Amino acid sequence: MSDFPLGVHLPVEHGGALPKEADVAIVGGGIIGVMTAYFLAKKGLRPVVLEKGRVAAEQSSRNWGWIRQQGRDMAELPIMMEAHQLWKHLAGEIGEDLGLQTVGICYLAESQKDLADYEGWLKDASPFGLDSRMLSGSEVDDVLPGVTKRFDGALITPSDMKAEPWIAVPALARAAVRAGAVIVENCAVRGLDIEAGRVAGVITEQGILKAPEVVVAGGAWSALFLRRHGVNIPQLSVQAPVIATHPLADLDLPATAMSGLAWRRRADGGFTLVPGGWHKLHIGPDAFRALPKYVPQLRADWAGTYFSAAAPTGYPDAWGTKRNWQMDTESPFERMRVLSPAPPKAPIEAALANFGALFPALGVPKIRKTWSGMIDTMPDIVPVVDRAGTLPGLSICTGMCGHGFGIGPAFGRVMADLVTGGDVGHDLSRFRLGRFADGSKIELGPII
Template identity: 60%
Template sequence: MNSFPISEQSPIAWSEPHPAECDVVVIGGGVIGICTALFLARAGKRVTVLEKGRIAGEQSSRNWGWIRQQGRDPDEIGIVKEANRLWRELATETNVDIGLKTCGVTYLARTDKEMAEYTAWLQHAKTYGLDSRMLSSTETADLIPGMSHSYKGALYTASDMRAEPWVAVPALAGIAARAGATLVENCAVRALDVAAGRVVGVVTEQGRIKAPEVVLAGGAWSALFLRRHGVALPQLSVRATVAATEPLPAVYPGGAADPRIAFRARSDGGYTLAAGGYHELFVGPDAFRSLPKYLTQLRHEPFGTRLHAKAPRGFPDAWGTPRHWAEDAVSPFERMRILDPKPNMRKVRGLARDFGALFPDINPVHIKSAWAGMIDTMPDVVPVVDRIDALPGLTVGTGMSGHGFGIGPGMGKVLAALVMGDAVGHDLTRFRHRRFSDGTPMRIGPSV
């Protein structure tokens, strides 16, 4: 089993040279890129995934491991519901135990306001036929016994799942490879190859690949890559710290969160802990440039983000990170193979303390490991999934805003259909790239 999370010290699993040409190049070996390649390969396309570091080396192995339909923006629910089904199917196509369990997700409500917000979201669950429901205070205590706090109630979706991301995404990569996809790690794409205004391939550190279609699934690096080609994308990345406990007595097999702490059981008997509704933004040029687009989000949740004066050296939005570079020069993607932010250890200590306080019968809580990841987010907290008009041949799937792991198989299927010109099966109007430039007001959806 892979250790968590995947890092630059993890062995390279896919090291063969890339082909000289193919039908589709996918930039980025996270869950979105891998799932896109999987469905393209199943459709008979010659597809190559290029990853600058390691498959799932960034946020795809650093997330909470939740596969949730609950609380999602209504424009995402149809896709994540399909993803839920695809996860179950894909788990049977590998001999690796990815830790997939249907154990439910629970949002714990401390206040009447939170109860009202969760109840209002249920109308969207009903529209899509989800099994989400509200629990009373007594039902919440019965579902998760031993809590020291008495909650007003909870929003609960029994069909939601969990998996171990550092195992699951490499396992999906194996399925994609067996379907015919070519995977190459430690190979950065420096630029798109553009001729007569159209994408005709990519330029990598190992040379060119001819391809009439390219998919950018670069996560936190996508905006930097696009800016080199004159395409603006108001995407920022925020740090989220995660901790893993040593094995503990079982308190709840699924995932649960209140405004202070989120937790979910892991396959090794421990729990993954994170701060509910808290993340950190390292300020850089893009943060200033994109500020007007984020004003609606800031007003909606003014205290959810802590600001740091500057991004660490080499980060996508660091002040010293180049925005332009030559095709034959070392790119920022080679200088930082894996975006590996340091965890906020003050938060880690607080997580252990808060989890132990919530479940006094299992105290003390010992932390086994802690890490952080950079979540690529958008002003309206929904992704960009679209063909780029200014660069025919380019499709972008990025800005998953912390939802990428769970929605990965569903979004990969959508992106593959976009590339091939097939029916997508979902309304992608909300996810279009032009919403940031055509005067559309920023709308924070009723996700919770």
């Protein structure tokens, strides 16, 4: 954990030859793909996960590490509550430390509007029986000892948890392999193998893998991959930075978010800090195509969005990235093994200064490492989790909107049942693939 392993330069842990066939081929070695494989293997099937770079090298290791029920869309909430239980079960079952700890998650209210938004969410969530509750301003002082700013109140869920992403997801991948899954790193999937109008497997840089079912869980790369086969989703990717500090004085704080800043303490004694609400959209062809569908989201959260006229070379929505390629030639997924955008200096410095001013008793926070991730997002802030009706045998689980780490185990279980005809156990209509093409009104998930 101390090295924050986030990139393609890590040694290949899951090598070996590409199998000739699988029961299910999974495109993407992030937490969704890994957990889908885990639960398929538990069913006695042989899934194969194909990862162009390294397991969890992109957003699955670059996120905040929150396992959050609080603030979820009401359609996500029961799935997240299942994930909450699965995390605890997995921590006891797989025999590796995930860094799992119950710390509570707190949203600070800096205005009456914040309070009203939190109270509205709490009212909607009350039928689910969470331990979420509102805090008064004085109670916030008790929860955040030594804080130098006064807040109007807060929303807190004491049962919410955290884990260490760059530790947890690789550990879960090893558990999937022990259960019978196969993972092949450094093996980009160029496209689908289609026979007689249905999926017959995938075409990779190492050859063809035959499989009657394919799950696309490619995170920020999913839309580019799917469009090559005529499946269009208005998914974009936004850049978000993260800071890891050196260890600081011991002070018991919940994982917390406020305007411009979020934090959690890590297992090594440092803090993970985030310039909360700061994200950058690199404009490219997909951004122009999808812009009308993002207008409601941009109106609701305009202040936190920064724009760049062009994505770095090789990124999914870069102007020079190929949208069409032959299956026997190098694909965009081989040209860019890992998305690792340079972290922006100004918001990182501001977040560090703001945190230090809030908690002077901790001492001066010093940067140990900074990084950025590319979050796969959707116009309504909820993912696509569905079968692709136009291509039998194809299933999609993508667009987690920065919420995927915590909910990943449950969506993995859901996908394992979805592709095998089992009981998914939840109403997935909110996440259907066709909602952006059938005239449905875009209903935003919570922006809190």
